Amino acid sequence: MEIIVSANEARKSSPIPPPDMKGAHVAGMEAYRSLVAEAEADYSGYWSRLARQFVSWKSDFTVGLDDSQAPFFKWFADGMLNVSYNCLDRQVERGLGGKTALVFEADDGQVTRIDYRELLARTCRLANALKARGVSKGDRVVIYMSMSIEGIVAMQACARIGATHSVVFGGFSAQSLRDRIQDAGAVMVVTADEQLRGGKRLPLKAIVDEAIALGGCETVRDVLVYRRTGSDIAWDASRDRWLHEETDGQPQNCEPEWVGAEHPLFILYTSGSTGKPKGVQHSSGGYLLHAALTTQWTFDLRPDDVFWSTADIGWITGHTYIAYGPLALGATQVVFEGVPTYPDAGRFWKMIQDHRVTVFYTAPTAIRSLIKASEGNEQVHPQRYDLASLRILGTVGEPINPAAWEWFHRHVGGGRCPIVDTFWQTETGGHMITPLPGATPLVPGSCTLPFPGIAAAVVDETGAELPDGQGGILVVRKPWPSMIRTIWGDPERFRSSYYPPELGGSYLAGDGAIRDPATGYFTITGRIDDVLNVSGHRMGTMEIESALVSCTDLVAEAAVVGRPDETTGEAICAFVVLKRARPSGDEARQIANELRNWVAKEIGPIAKPKDIRFGDNLPKTRSGKIMRRLLRSVARGEGIAQDTSTLENPAILEQLAQSN
Ligand code: WT7
Numbered sequence: 001m002e003i004i005v006s007a008n009e010a011r012k013s014s015p016i017p018p019p020d021m022k023g024a025h026v027a028g029m030e031a032y033r034s035l036v037a038e039a040e041a042d043y044s045g046y047w048s049r050l051a052r053q054f055v056s057w058k059s060d061f062t063v064g065l066d067d068s069q070a071p072f073f074k075w076f077a078d079g080m081l082n083v084s085y086n087c088l089d090r091q092v093e094r095g096l097g098g099k100t101a102l103v104f105e106a107d108d109g110q111v112t113r114i115d116y117r118e119l120l121a122r123t124c125r126l127a128n129a130l131k132a133r134g135v136s137k138g139d140r141v142v143i144y145m146s147m148s149i150e151g152i153v154a155m156q157a158c159a160r161i162g163a164t165h166s167v168v169f170g171g172f173s174a175q176s177l178r179d180r181i182q183d184a185g186a187v188m189v190v191t192a193d194e195q196l197r198g199g200k201r202l203p204l205k206a207i208v209d210e211a212i213a214l215g216g217c218e219t220v221r222d223v224l225v226y227r228r229t230g231s232d233i234a235w236d237a238s239r240d241r242w243l244h245e246e247t248d249g250q251p252q253n254c255e256p257e258w259v260g261a262e263h264p265l266f267i268l269y270t271s272g273s274t275g276k277p278k279g280v281q282h283s284s285g286g287y288l289l290h291a292a293l294t295t296q297w298t299f300d301l302r303p304d305d306v307f308w309s310t311a312d313i314g315w316i317t318g319h320t321y322i323a324y325g326p327l328a329l330g331a332t333q334v335v336f337e338g339v340p341t342y343p344d345a346g347r348f349w350k351m352i353q354d355h356r357v358t359v360f361y362t363a364p365t366a367i368r369s370l371i372k373a374s375e376g377n378e379q380v381h382p383q384r385y386d387l388a389s390l391r392i393l394g395t396v397g398e399p400i401n402p403a404a405w406e407w408f409h410r411h412v413g414g415g416r417c418p419i420v421d422t423f424w425q426t427e428t429g430g431h432m433i434t435p436l437p438g439a440t441p442l443v444p445g446s447c448t449l450p451f452p453g454i455a456a457a458v459v460d461e462t463g464a465e466l467p468d469g470q471g472g473i474l475v476v477r478k479p480w481p482s483m484i485r486t487i488w489g490d491p492e493r494f495r496s497s498y499y500p501p502e503l504g505g506s507y508l509a510g511d512g513a514i515r516d517p518a519t520g521y522f523t524i525t526g527r528i529d530d531v532l533n534v535s536g537h538r539m540g541t542m543e544i545e546s547a548l549v550s551c552t553d554l555v556a557e558a559a560v561v562g563r564p565d566e567t568t569g570e571a572i573c574a575f576v577v578l579k580r581a582r583p584s585g586d587e588a589r590q591i592a593n594e595l596r597n598w599v600a601k602e603i604g605p606i607a608k609p610k611d612i613r614f615g616d617n618l619p620k621t622r623s624g625k626i627m628r629r630l631l632r633s634v635a636r637g638e639g640i641a642q643d644t645s646t647l648e649n650p651a652i653l654e655q656l657a658q659s660n
Contacts, residue, residue: 015441015519018418024438025297026452032439035452046453047075047289047481054292054328055285056090057081058258065479071499071507072486073479074262075286082256083265083288084127084160087327088120089256100332103306103355104149107196107338114149116330119156122149122247124254126157129246133222135188137162137257140267142186142220143313144168144177144208146195147337150226150243151313154190155323159265159284162257166267166279169314170195170202172604174210176277180269182216183279184488190243192226193233198342205233205240212239261285267488268316270426271540272497273510273530279488280316280426286481287320288328290430294451295325298420299359299392300437306389308334309361310348315537316426317396320482321361325430340366345373346380349412353385360412361394365535367404368567374411382411392437394420397536398569399524405444423447423524425509426538427498429482432456432509433522446521454480456522458513463503467517471525474513475506483507530628532562532570537606541628544572544609547602548595554578555595559618559626560609563635573635574609575618575656582614582659611635613659620648631656 018028026032039046044064051064061079091097097117104112114122135141141163145151151167158165166184168177181189191208194201205225212220225233226243265284269277295301307326311317326333334355340348348370352360374381393413400408400421409419418437424430433456435448442448450456455477458466466472476483487494498508512525527533530541541560548558557577565571576595583591592612599607613634619627627647633639634656644650 015443017441018438019416021300021438024300024436026300026436027438029439032436032449032452039453043453043478050293051076051079051285051289051481054289054296055081056086058085061261061285067479070505071479071495072491073483075283075479075481076261076289079261079285080258081261081285081288082160082162082258083284083324084123084156085256086288086292087156087159087324088116088123091116091327091330092120094330096330099330101327102149102152102333102335104335105337105351105355107199107342112149119149119153119327121252122153123156123160124252125247125250126153126243127160127254128250129224129243130157130163130188131161131254132250133188133241133246135161135163137259139163139188140166140184140186142166142168142177142181142184142189144170144189144191144204145226145313146170146192146197146204146228147312147318147335148192148226148228149335150192152323152335155266155313155319156327160254160256162259162263164264164266166269167314167319168269169312169604170204171314171606173601174207174214175602176604177207178211178214178216179277180279181211181220183269184267185219186217187219188222188224189220190224190226192228194229194231196229196337198339201229201231209234209236259284262485264485266319268319268426270316271531271538271543273540273542275540275542275546277540277543278490278493278497281485281488282429282482283485286483287429288324290480290482291320291325292328294431294434295321295329295331297436298422298431298434298451299361299394301326301329301331301359303330305331305358305391306334306356307331307359307361308336308352308355308357310336310340310363310366311361311396316429317361320430340370341373344380345370345377346382346385349380349382349385349387352387352390356389358389358391359394360390360392361396363397363536364395364400364404365398365568367395367400367408371404371407372567387412387414390414390417392420393417394422396422396424398533399526400445402444409444418442421445421447423522427484428480428509429484432476433524443516443519443521446516446523448521450522456513457506458515458522459503459506461502463506468515468520469517471512471514473503473528474509474511474522474524475503476509477506479507532572534562534570534572534606535568539572539607543603544574544599544607547599547607548574548576550602551595551598554580554591557618559628559631561628561632561635563611563632565610571610572607573611573613573631575613575615575631575634577615577617582616584614584659588614588659613656615652615656615659617649617652619644619650619652619656621646622648624648
């Protein structure tokens with residue numbers, strides 16, 4: 001394990017106090033501290049109290065935390081519930097049937113509103129259609145869809161019948177999709193003919209066809225296709241079905257399948273430090289609790305709010321803060337199909353203005369790219385729009401640099417909206433370290449304090465707690481309800497990735513962190529493993545390396561590292577040894593492009609390396625281990641001040657440094 005404490009410029013000036021927010025869910029630091037104390041005094045009791053407050057149980061649980069099989073923790077295990085019931089029926093029963101659940105804005109600006117009653121009816125019709133095709137409790141369904149009402153309905157319909165969904169981001173390649181279908185053993189794929197993003201039509205169904213043609217997807221019996229664009233697509237009548245034909249005529253009632261709290265609601269694949277993505281398995285009860293609880297406390301969500309998370313349902317943010325958390329609270333939320341820069345870079349601001357958005361949650365990389373765009377074009381600057389409806393802003397996915405924070409605070413939030421910089425992970429299910437808007441004084445660049453009940457700490461390699469001011473490894477000392485339960489089909493990998501013995505039972509997040517001695521605030525210093533964060537998208541260096549070396553005609557060897565990038569946070573930098581002589585000039589550029597397209601085809605466009613450098617070989621120790629530490633320095637354009645005496649071939653560094 002390597003700890004890199006990057007020079008994070010978390011601002012040293014005094015924290016910004018919270019605005020006076022009457023009736024905030026957590027109002028003031030005293031309220032925050034009393035929740036923390038409650039959790040410390042009776043950990044299982046604290047979470048059980050909240051689980052009864054936020055979740056409606058078909059039958060109540062008798063045990064909160066069960067740690068008898070640690071690290072395979074269980075929460076509320078003998079309680080029975082249905083997640084879709086909690087998100088939909090419950091709202092109708094509370095009299096919110098006519099309240100708008102989703103305000104869907106399509107890529108072309110067309111708006112569709114759907115209330116809770118209608119969302120419930122559509123979910124039931126699809127749930128019945130899934131059952132009619134033989135999908136039942138415990139089956140896996142892969143959802144390969146763009147942002148749409150239908151995508152959310154598909155997730156809810158799976159939850160309703162107890163099928164475990166696995167949403168695959170629409171930007172992943174056929175190969176990546178195939179790997180996920182195969183690993184999950186899915187019986188069905190739900191997709192769309194095409195997706196529309198930034199005025200362009202992009203294939204989805206054709207990629208599903210390609211994935212299945214690659215082989216290994218024999219478990220898939222049916223492919224359900226949502227007609228989004230109506231373009232011609234290839235059709236295999238033995239397997240392909242139109243979603244509208246399947247759901248038309250289905251009854252709009254469907255008795256929820258009551259499941260135990262530990263029943264797997266979904267699997268979501270994410271990158272780890274080896275080549276194979278991990279199927280992160282989440283529960284039903286504990287997950288839903290934290291989704292609802294954090295949506296309410298972190299965003300101080302109230303009944304008349306209009307919430308908008310710009311995430312995609314292909315990522316965990318789109319699960320917790322679109323498909324589940326806001327619906328479990330009966331909130332109104334905006335769902336967006338398109339991209340922030342189409343038809344121009346004022347799209348987000350215009351949508352906030354048009355829909356009177358009050359809580360806005362987005363990624364630092366989007367903010368940075370919109371800052372850039374607005375510098376070049378006054379027309380798309382947020383000050384050209386009426387953003388007075390905004391109350392609270394949030395960021396997620398990567399550290400937000402103080403300059404972007406200040407811009408977001410001033411120009412989008414009008415200097416009056418707290419920004420919640422939420423630290424969490426696919427594995428954590430929901431927020432872990434975050435300000436609470438009515439309580440926490442803000443420091444740009446810091447995600448501040450643990451959510452009440454989350455036992456975050458900074459330790460060294462032996463698991464010993466470090467004093468504040470000293471950078472180390474971020475861990476969570478106690479299990480929490482929405483944590484990953486296992487890696488699908490690979491419990492040993494779960495144990496070794498997250499509960500290494502030397503940490504004595506703490507959860508290893510994979511990030512470095514440092515706490516401020518004066519405030520106790522956390523600043524995340526970045527991953528300590530071979531995981532990159534590019535535009536908030538998580539990528540394993542090994543995944544990209546295996547994609548490169550699988551281009552066996554060209555590539556002999558490859559090593560991938562990250563380097564800081566102004567817009568995307570980190571950029572992918574690949575060092576490649578070809579099977580032919582080291583190219584230069586036009587030839588090098590042309591081969592680099594070929595390799596980028598190869599990686600896009602193997603994994604997806606988000607994995608394309610920004611820099612590709614060719615060398616005669618790679619820096620290696622005498623025992624043949626690639627010295628990534630040195631490659632990181634070369635990628636950053638730093639001089640090689642480090643010790644290179646253990647290198648087999650020190651001259652290679654010079655060559656790689658010049659091969660840009
Ligand atoms: C990794 C998790 C959380 C949902 C989206 C990403 C980084 C996430 C922050 C933040 C600093 C952050 C970490 C983490 N990260 N949020 N507020 N400040 N870093 O989920 O794809 O599982 O990635 O994103 O490195 O480990 P993910």
